[in-house]
Amino acid sequence: MSAEIAMSRPETVPRRHVLTPLKEHPEWVCVPALFVLVVAVWEIGFSLASVPLYIAPAPSDIYHALVNGLGSGLFISNGLATLTEALLGFLLATVLGVALGAVIAQSRFVEKTLYPYLIAIQTTPKVAIAPLFIIWFGFGMTSKVIMAAVVAFFPILVNVIVGLRSTDASRIELMRSLQASRWQIFTMVRLPSAAPMIFAGLHIAVIFSVLGAIVGEFVGSRKGLGNLIMQLNNNLDTAGVFAALVVLSAMGIVLHLLMHALQKKLLFWSEQHQVAQV
Amino acid sequence: MDRMPTMSLRRSEPGAPPAALIELDNLQKHYRTRSGDRVQALGPIDLTIGTGEFITVVGPSGCGKSTLLKMLAGLIPRTSGTIRVNGQAIDGPQRDIGVVFQSPVLLPWKTTFENVMLPATVLKLDRTQTSARAMQLLQMVGLGDFAHRYPNELSGGMQQRVAIARALVHDPAVLLMDEPFGALDAMTRETMNVEIRRIWRESGKTVLFVTHSIPEAVFLGSRVLVLSSRPGCIADVVDVDLGAERDLDVMTSDRFGIYTRRIRQHFQAKGFIE
Numbered sequence: 405m406s407a408e409i410a411m412s413r414p415e416t417v418p419r420r421h422v423l424t425p426l427k428e429h430p431e432w433v434c435v436p437a438l439f440v441l442v443v444a445v446w447e448i449g450f451s452l453a454s455v456p457l458y459i460a461p462a463p464s465d466i467y468h469a470l471v472n473g474l475g476s477g478l479f480i481s482n483g484l485a486t487l488t489e490a491l492l493g494f495l496l497a498t499v500l501g502v503a504l505g506a507v508i509a510q511s512r513f514v515e516k517t518l519y520p521y522l523i524a525i526q527t528t529p530k531v532a533i534a535p536l537f538i539i540w541f542g543f544g545m546t547s548k549v550i551m552a553a554v555v556a557f558f559p560i561l562v563n564v565i566v567g568l569r570s571t572d573a574s575r576i577e578l579m580r581s582l583q584a585s586r587w588q589i590f591t592m593v594r595l596p597s598a599a600p601m602i603f604a605g606l607h608i609a610v611i612f613s614v615l616g617a618i619v620g621e622f623v624g625s626r627k628g629l630g631n632l633i634m635q636l637n638n639n640l641d642t643a644g645v646f647a648a649l650v651v652l653s654a655m656g657i658v659l660h661l662l663m664h665a666l667q668k669k670l671l672f673w674s675e676q677h678q679v680a681q682v
Numbered sequence: 683m684d685r686m687p688t689m690s691l692r693r694s695e696p697g698a699p700p701a702a703l704i705e706l707d708n709l710q711k712h713y714r715t716r717s718g719d720r721v722q723a724l725g726p727i728d729l730t731i732g733t734g735e736f737i738t739v740v741g742p743s744g745c746g747k748s749t750l751l752k753m754l755a756g757l758i759p760r761t762s763g764t765i766r767v768n769g770q771a772i773d774g775p776q777r778d779i780g781v782v783f784q785s786p787v788l789l790p791w792k793t794t795f796e797n798v799m800l801p802a803t804v805l806k807l808d809r810t811q812t813s814a815r816a817m818q819l820l821q822m823v824g825l826g827d828f829a830h831r832y833p834n835e836l837s838g839g840m841q842q843r844v845a846i847a848r849a850l851v852h853d854p855a856v857l858l859m860d861e862p863f864g865a866l867d868a869m870t871r872e873t874m875n876v877e878i879r880r881i882w883r884e885s886g887k888t889v890l891f892v893t894h895s896i897p898e899a900v901f902l903g904s905r906v907l908v909l910s911s912r913p914g915c916i917a918d919v920v921d922v923d924l925g926a927e928r929d930l931d932v933m934t935s936d937r938f939g940i941y942t943r944r945i946r947q948h949f950q951a952k953g954f955i956e
Contacts, residue, residue, distance in 0.1 A: 574787045581755050581781045582804040582852075583774075592804070596791050673790040673832055 461643035469647035478632065479651045486617050486628040487655060489545055493552025494613035498606065501557050505564025506590070515565070526558050530616065534623040548620035548628065555616030556609035563605025567598030600674040603667050610659050618652070703855060703888050704731040704754070709763035711749055722913035724749050726763065729907070729916065731890065733855070736882050738903030739892045742949060746914030747892045751860045754890065755781045767856065777805065780849030780887075782859040786841035788833040794844050795820065795829040801852040812851060819847040822881060839870040846878070850885060857882075859891040863898075872930055875901055879928055900924075900941045901933060908948050917948045 426433055443463045450462040457465060473479040508515045534551055541547035571594045579589045621630025629652050636644035710725035724746035731737055741747045752758045754765060756775040764771050767778060780801075788797045795813075798820060802812035820826050823843040825836075833841055842862055849857055859878075863871045875898060882889050893899050899906045900922055908918040922941055924932050932938055 572787075574783060574785060575789070577757060578781070578783065578787045578800075579804065580757060581775050581779070582801050583777065584804045588804055592800075593789070596789070599791075671791075673834065 458640040458642060461646055465643035466646040466650065469641070469643035470650055473644065473647050473651070479629075479648065482627055482629050482632045482648075483651050483655060485545075486548075486614070486621065486630065486652075489548035489617040489620070489628065490552050490610075490613040490659075492545075492549045493554075493616055494556050494610050496549065496553040497556035497560055497609055497613065500553070501560030501605070501609075502564050502602070505561050506568065506595075508561075509565050509568035509594075522558075522561070530555050531619050531623075534619055537620065538624040543624050543626055548617045548625065551620035552613040552616035555619070556613040559608040559612060560602070560605040563601050564598065567601030567605075568594050570601070571597045600671055603663075603671060607660070607663050607667070610663055611656055614652070614656055614659065701733050702730045703733040703735075703768060704890075705729075705764075705766040705769075706754075707764045707766070709750075709753065709765065710761045711746065711753065711758075712761040724753075724914040727914075727916055731888060733888055734886055736879075736889045736891065736902060736904045737907060738899040738905075739890065739907045739909060740894065740896055740899035740945060741909030741914060742911050743894060745909045745911040747894075747909050748860055750909075750914065751781075751858050751890065751892050754856075755779055755858050757781075776854075777852070778854050779856045779858060780852065780854040782842070782845050782849045782857065782862045784861050784864055786833070786838075786845040788841055788844055788848075790833050793830050793832055794825060794836070797833065797844055798848045798851050800848060805852055807852060815853070816847070816851050819850055820844075822884060823847045823877070837870075839866055839874060842866065842874065843877070846881065850881075850887070855888060857885075857887045857889045859889065861892055861894065864893075871898075876928075876930065878902065883926065896942050896945050897933060897938075899945070900938060901928065901930075906941070906945060908945050910948065918945070920945060 447463050450460070455462075461469070470479075508518060530551070533554070534547075537547040537550050541550055575593045575597060576589060579593055584592070617628065618630040618633075621628040622634060625631040629648050633645055633648050636642075636648065706727050706729040708725070709727045709729075711723045713721045713723050715721055727750065739747045739750065749758065753760045756772060756779070766772065767776060788794075789800070792800070795816060798816040799809075799813065801807075802809065802816070817826070817829065820829050823846055825840060825843055825847070828836060828840065833844070836844065845862070846857075846859075862878075863874045866874060878889075878891075879902060891899075891902055893902075900920075901924075903920075903922050906918075906920040906922060907916060908920065909915065910917040920941060924935070924937060924941075
């Protein structure tokens with residue numbers, strides 16, 4: 405009997421402990437735990453100190469404001485407006501950044517001529533130009549798209565130039581040995597070689613474009629999350645402001661993850677999966 | 683010049699007297715140092731290479747053997763002299779020359795097969811015809827099963843074999859190899875040496891192979907070109923008579939020892955080898 409039981413026992417497969425995944429990924433516990441801790445201290449601390457709502461909200465106030473804002477569609481419509489501005493600006497910046505970067509990388513002469521001007525423009529705080537864009541392009545969407553594009557443009561441009569410049573010389577030599585034209589070398593070797601670097605720029609730029617759109621909305625607008633935050637702020641609705649910020653940061657996270665997924669798909673061959681974060 | 687690649691890998695008839703394919707006449711290369719002095723790096727070199735020959739070029743580091751190869755490939759300009767391929771003076775890269783570099787230089791975003799097809803894409807060759815040839819070449823280098831893998835999934839030796847297949851895909855008459863196995867470990871290198879002999883025999887190409895290994899030069903070459911250093915000049919030309927079929931055992935034969943000793947003496951006399 406006892407032998408039978410011994411036989412029927414499964415072989416001593418090292419069974420994975422229930423907690424093993426958590427040992428491998430401590431962040432699955434730590435990150436939510438920190439959140440709960442901060443929220444709890446915040447909530448209890450605020451109620452003990454009875455901080456008035458017009459100074460700062462407790463987490464429960466933010467939660468209610470968030471539910472109300474999402475339920476009324478206020479956050480959705482304004483969020484979509486900001487998202488549209490940011491994405492259009494990002495696209496514009498990508499097209500211009502890649503095109504101008506490619507031209508500059510072709511010739512030292514062009515680079516030497518244009519670079520001081522580009523640096524001058526880059527070092528000017530973009531927020532300071534925003535009021536001008538309102539004068540030139542109005543209160544509508546255009547001025548926000550331009551603002552987002554201006555902010556997102558430089559990280560792309562710089563990465564395109566550096567990426568195209570740093571092509572492995574042996575790859576170009578290979579192409580030359582095959583009598584490849586300049587255009588063939590550019591499209592078949594230089595551009596794909598620069599892709600990981602360009603992607604690092606796009607990663608920064610997509611987040612910057614949201615920043616640009618918000619700044620544009622702050623300066624003058626009729627809708628968008630930036631506009632909404634200004635209104636809520638004027639009404640001393642701090643809970644609403646915080647709720648809008650939550651929506652805004654959720655948008656940023658989604659954009660970041662989308663870029664990450666796109667990069668993993670397109671640049672599967674690159675060792676440079678990790679992108680420098682800003 | 684605008685010859686379509688033929689399906690046959692063999693071009694020269696066995697036994698036929700080799701016709702002159704490459705002629706180097708008074709070939710020289712000078713460099714200008716920062717202080718403005720002219721330094722003679724290579725030459726003058728006069729050399730005639732026949733169709734179907736396997737020429738190895740051996741010399742100490744910095745003797746200009748890579749410079750010689752790159753001038754033949756049309757990748758760097760020569761200072762004086764002429765290079766003729768098939769009787770035509772050349773200036774710049776040629777359709778009829780395939781190059782294998784020191785590193786494989788595969789494009790990591792393309793599969794093995796697509797990498798081999800690169801010359802066909804650049805030269806706009808007929809795709810259906812060339813892809814059949816590319817598969818045939820991948821099989822010849824023993825990588826038929828790896829056609830749809832990416833370079834980072836291959837070992838160093840496999841990557842260099844892909845580079846060899848790529849250099850042959852547009853059916854050039856001449857294959858230039860610049861220390862292609864220098865980065866490989868000793869055992870892989872010996873295997874590759876046997877392989878490249880077989881590929882040469884099967885394809886009937888004219889090969890110019892640069893190396894700094896004396897045994898490798900003797901094992902591979904039907905003629906060994908010994909270069910002296912600064913400036914790189916032809917110190918000796920050794921006709922290697924070890925038969926067409928060579929396996930690694932050849933390296934332990936007396937005759938092999940005689941050839942390597944003869945070449946080594948050139949470098950000993952110059953003090954490159956203690």
